[in-house]
Amino acid sequence: MTDRSVRNLVHLRSSASTARVLNLLNVYKDHGDEEEWAEKPLFRTPQLNRSMIIKHRLRRDELDAFPIKRQVATKIVIPIDTNDLRTGGRFLFVGQRHFERLMKEAFGVEHDHPDIATLKLLDRLPSLDPFLLREQLKRNGVEPAPCYLAISESDMARMLHFVEEEIRPLVTLSLGGENANSASSRRLAGKILSNEPGDRMEALRHTLRLEPEDYQEGIFCWKGFLYYKWVLNSLRGEIDGVAKAVRTVKPIGKVDRSAKEYLDRGREVLSDRITQTCAEVSRTLKVYDDAYVGLSVEGGANAFRDFLLAAPKMFARLGDQLGAVQHVVSFWRFRFGPNANPVSVDELIDIFMDFENGLAGRSQELGQSMIAA
Template identity: 65%
Template sequence: MTDRAIRNLEHLRRSASTARVLNLLKVADEHGHTAEWAENPMFQTPGLNASLIIKHRLRRNETDSFAGRRQVATKVVLPIDATDLKTGGRFVFVNQIGFERVMLAAFGLPSDHADIRTLRLMDQLPSLDPFLLREQLRRGGVFAAPCYFAISEADLERMSAFVEKEIEPLVTLSMGGNAVSAGSTARMAGKILSNDPGDRLDALRATLRLEPEQYQEGIFCWKGFLYYKWCLNSLMSDIVGVADEVNTVKPYGPVDAGARDYINRGRGVLRTNIMKTCEKVSQTLRYYDDAYAGLTREGNPIAFRDFLLEAPNLFSRLGDQLGAIQHIVSFWRFRFDPKAAPVTADELIDIFMDFETGLMGRDFDDMARELMA
């Protein structure tokens, strides 16, 4: 385990995005007294179950930590002092060179331990959004408690206005066509977005005709689609800008004929795939819009309820798609910041290849058709 301190952990805890950071220390602080946290932990090892797990953009001096080339790694951060995050922490990258040796020395975990498998499941993901993460872990046989799959407070604040606008038709329906106040919409939005699984809204449950045991799952799935819609909406202006910059970016230094040919070909292919991926996400989200319109315009709560309860079938692919887009925007802005070092032809080719790999094999028309059949 490296002794290098991690800076700004306190800032990270306050402002981190849901897709980038899984704050298990906060989960332990808020739910460590509950039976669900104790009985269904994400990790069996106490230190790991109170860590911060981060999707980290690798700096050039960090790429040698891995046997293969990659742009993003999964960083596990152990705070030095859990009560004072300003003191920093120690970290390890999942699947870095010597990872198994480090985990054995630090935690006594053999290579086949369940916690090692869980970390590797996380490392396979493009982001840590809770809807994608839950489905990935479930497929891997890890059934962690619901308290682990919350949207960050920072993202909840950023989402609130968007969600209020989205649910206004439902509030109008619930009030029988009476004038809708901003306060009533905000209260219902708060109930839907609440990270407290015990925070029930009987009127909403009755509208959706959900049994008490179905309510938590239904609201979790509804929150998932609202989160994905908000993410796409927030990313669109940035992703269009990045796609345009892909067409014009020029590498620094000499460029041989082979590299020039690859870069010229890669520009068009990458830009097309970026925009195609955005359209595929939009297309799947339209299934949600249609089901929601059936509830608010046609008064059909059963179809919307059934859609929500079947929705996890789409979370993995939606999360993969949006995770790839988020990575492209985030890494491009990081690497092509005006203050960053110039990008050579070889590095630009690596970036293009990484982006193309992230966007490959993510056509889910068949999955969507199966769900809607």
């Protein structure tokens, strides 16, 4: 299949990887002459290792391509000409009907090829945040060079500090107020963020009466909740700014009546949906907050145990919601930054349609009802 969404490909090439996009073409352009890039690739197939991987909200005409119902799919885009993305690209979806046959036809890889396993790991994630992507790959024995999953040292330091503060009440409860200190919080935070063999906080697993598989999956999703909580806190100022900017942005050139009507409607809808989606994210995170308070302050393990069991289902939706908001913020930052060129009428309409599609379909209720179930 061929994707001629020219605006998307051109701007994806210019922008960095985001929660919705893993831009391996840019990684190749920036690091392809480095030894580490070649020795520890994310994908062994050269074309895949220079592709664009996108978390794509399916359109109505794409739903039948899958054997099971889903709203978001992992899209692999191979540019026709890496030097001119206006030519578009060939694409296929991970998990679509006849996926393994199509992979063999397109890339010559068999069903048991490591690259197919890696793609399926990516597909199981709700978003392509580099932190969560690294964690998912590492716990499944895949460790590409750092350039593929760029996480700045400053971001990692801020994330570690956030987790330290978040789990301090648990340390205080476990060790007692007199014995709890910053070093203890830092050590526990390091354990939570670590995937090293043997460092699985077995005492907590026994306290929560969880089987090893349920515990491992729950802890991974706990990391995800902590990460998303940190991301939401970090983005709040920008989210508000984008929601306001959407209402006032103006394109250059003549705006005909139909375009004006669409843009006027789009401004109101997008601003409201950004605010509403953030509110939904906050409500889902509160499920975790309430369960964690029950464990760390009140000393009751049952609520947190139930949270860890329910977390995988909530984690997928939380990542989808926040990933859509992250994409809006990061793309807006890129396209409407201080040195950006003015936006045309058609491009602004395309941007609004892209954002609206990403933020659509979020009426499903999540929250305490999932814990009760």
